[in-house]
Amino acid sequence: MSNRQCTVLVCQGTGCISGGAEPIYSSLEGEIAKPDLRENVHLKRTGCHGFCQQGPLVIVEPEGFFYSKVKPDDVHEIVQSLLPERKVVKRLLYRDPITNKRIPYYRDIPFYSKQQRTVLRNCGKINPEDINDYLASNGYQALRKALFELTSEQIIEEVKHSGLRGLGGAGFPAGQKWEACRRAPGEVKYVICNADEGDPGAFQDRSVLEGDPHSVLEGMIIAGYAVGAKQGFVYVRAEYPLAVKRLYIATAQARERGFLGRNILGSGFVFDIEIFQGAGAFVCGESTALVLSIEGKRGMPKSLPRPRTTEVGLWGKPTLLNNVKTFANIPLIIIHGSEWFASRGTERSKGTAIYSLTGKVANCGLIEVPMGIKLREIVYGIGGGPPGGKAFKAVQTGGPSGGCLPAELLDMPIDFDSLTAAGSMMGSGGVVVVDEDTCMVDVARYFLDFTQKESCGQCLPCRLGTYQMLQILERITRGEGVPGDIERLEWIGRRVKEYSLCGLGTTAPNPVLSTIKYFREEYEEHIYNKYCRAKVCALGMFRIEPDECVLCGLCQGVCETGAVKEIRNKFFIVQDYCNKCKSCYTICPVGAVRVEKYLPKEVTK
């Protein structure tokens, strides 16, 4: 390749597409069609690059120039910069929010330089719709090695030795599961990839499927060979149309090249993969519910005591069920060996974890870091902290099954076990940062509202417990909380956790219990002072500070209930009319509207 040659990568993840990546790709295509350029410039669509917030992203290889927030109008300038001599378009480079300097190469951007991208190694580098790209980056080499150099027992031994734990959330050791499935009696076995990523605030499974679908397929085929299955399923959310499309393309290409089907690579091994689109039920992430869903039934978890899915799974046959990321790790373990894999991470959690870092941080996106990294590294090192100088309040991990961790725990190394000990969990790996403008009671109510709606209704503790807890929380956020509500929430929460049938119920109270544990004073303020310090709930006493008021009258104009009155040279709010809609608070240009606590009666007297 002469040094005139270069590749222009255009991110085609869901985030960048919604930011307008498609018109950028087509105008690049148009510009590059000119004869001189056509020979030297390769244009490539890639999967998600992770840094969705800066999208649409365009990267020029081999240098690695990183252009963010590209618009179709910028395309001409980018193409001009490629030939005859490659220059950098300074204007489009990423600007570091802290130092305010432009950073030309993407490997130098803190968001990327602090990560260890192994599962995401190909995401954003290869074209997910072209198997040749995957093959060129050592794709399907692990399958070849597994089929021709290793026995099933050796593969399982490698997976066990690597210490890989299920990355779907619960963290069950993958090797043990594989072994149990292999040992289970029966001729017919199945492998299922769980891509029913239903947690609000998590999108890593989707990004892996969209950016590097073949790595998941390869992992599944190896799993099929190891446990003795002939058929695999990918259970993917129908709400992820792009992931579904790319999976169909990937399976068709793999079949064509002989990586799927009868007699894979001439080894005599038979395996095929079918794609099943989940119809939208959060509880179907639970293994027994997922299996029932593929069978065409209502996805309700089987009642206890139930045999493990590895013994009695799909259509009553032994079934191996793992998450997308778990399968994507398998080719790496086979190629590089279990020692390499186990060299990263903590004592009991090996390898890397993928988090979707979202919420109130400067840099949102998909990140991959070693297990055991400190929360501070994620929130401040990679995420750049809350934007606009706001104060950090908490991190919510694990979605509706997880909990909130306060600032005191920022230096805690995070892995499966430390998160569980702190009252949260790894869950699907969503990391949502919240700042001082977020009300913790409202966050708890929000998650419970979600789990309550998604509860399948089969067992009583979950069905009624989550409903009752939600009623209490709604009352508190409306300002009708009564003394004893916090204790009632804890009492019900502990029982729902203990007696529910499946993972949904046993983790549903986590957001409530963890916010009570770490942010009890916010609950107390809501109940006793009718005040929300984040000013999210419709609570508090609204008052106009006369010394700061500039008498513009905007608050009076916007008030729907006519609570803002005017006398001579000042405005004031009539408390009896105020419905706490916050319109005056939001519109005031000088911040003269104050929201204050109601003081308990004894004190004001």
Add this chain to the structure above:
Amino acid sequence: MEDHLSEILPSYRGKRSKLIPILQEVQAKFGYLPEEVMRELATFIGIPECEAYSVATFYAQFRLMPLGKKRVAICRGTACHISGAPKILEATEKVLGIKDGETTADLEYTLETVACIGCCALAPCLRINEDVHGRLTPAKASELFPAPSTNKGEQDVQ
């Protein structure tokens, strides 16, 4: 209606496990699950009608009522919630004149909320059919739709 169904069914074997894929294809074709079609496909698979109904009502994807031409899905994921999704929903409800889960009388828009569309970095966001719109404010969200007055006018015509 029967013509459409006879296009869909032959590609499936009449097996219980194909119930959800068939329902998905029927919905893709009609936009919802009409009652007659449900009866027919229950017979085709060989299960009681009530079981087909129980599956169709369990999953969030399936609709028993016709949908609007444009499906507006407001994301209520965590990241969107803390960045102001409730305000976006409120603004959209106002501009379309319908509540969450309803369809405009002219069958133009259906408004729904979804758990997460996975565009958390662009929060708050909403999706109209397949197109995602991110980094919204209540004002920007309202601009995505025709003004409420014209919408209402069409309803009156209906």
